[in-house]
Amino acid sequence: MEFPEPCESLLDFILRDPELDETTARVIMRQAVLAVQHCIEHGVFHNDVHAQNFLVKTNTLELKLIDFGCGQLLSADGYERKIYRGLLDYCPPEVLTESRFHAVPTNVWALGVLLYEMMNACSPTKRPTLEQMLQHEWIRNDLEKFRRSSGDSLDQ
Template sequence: MRKINNDRYLNIPWNPEPLVTEVALLMMMRREPISPFIIQLYDWFEHPKEFTLVMEYPEPCETLDDAMSRRPWSDMFSRVVMMQAVMAVKVCYEHGVFHSDIHAKNFLLMKNQLKLIDFGCGQLLSWNGYESVTYRGAPGYCPPEILTEPRFHAVPANVWSLGVLLYELSNECLPFYDTTDIEQAEFTFQNRNLSKYCRDLIRQCLDRDPSKRPSLEQMLQHPWFKVGLN
């Protein structure tokens, strides 16, 4: 990683010096219990003009975005993928990390297993919320409160992004075309064969009101996740 002038640094509890964000959050994720759904940092080194990160190297793998572009998805496989995506975000919270850039390019897919990558846009978890101007996630996955309110909260923002991901998995396109659509939370389903349970979960996650979106635990308890899975 090349050093740039606007690199962000974070203080983590057990480290005396601030660390660049990517390293700081991956160090947080190294604490036990280590999750199979999170990419692992093994070591890192700082040089005058760059950082070297020694990372887990899953092989063979591809990004979820690349995988979606090459083949259609069954409802069952979408459930397997989404369950792991939700669990990856949940593990981040358990480690005090807010990954604010949840989207298809930030998941690696190895056969049937996901790994969440790229923590450079993240922040330390704060239950008091964040100023909207600090949000650094992908525009197409951005929740409406980022555009309309001065502050936002981690869980509703991530649930919205997961809802966009589920829509993309099941409709082979993004639900919103521009910021106006996002602000109004207006979308239509392109896949006419989508089950009523999947539609319902997407609608819940993409509710314009962040207080009405489900929690991660409620997502995992939704009937769509219960069909055909044990």
């Protein structure tokens, strides 16, 4: 029932500032990981980790994990896939492909999606073109070395 003032959901915080800097994201992410870890260490699987279930105290960036309505007691045996209650956007692949899933890997996946959401405004107009992707250093890195060793051309 706690509602710190001034605060807003992490989702609203992200949407209000889509150009979130890396330092702010790091401060928030550390707290999110610690909150989820605290739950696990106390035998609780939140089962619904996403940006709307964190409150941010806007003047201090203090984070609170909220809404334990989908929570489960931690089970070493995992959970049947039908028990997953989180948002589909945060759903790890194993929930869709396996009969059982486990709390820690599910939380790690959800936290990864959260970090992606904080660092990428998900605006389709800001996505690179395919040509820009092919010219990016990460894709082009070591291309010449690979060509020399394999004799292949990958420019197609």
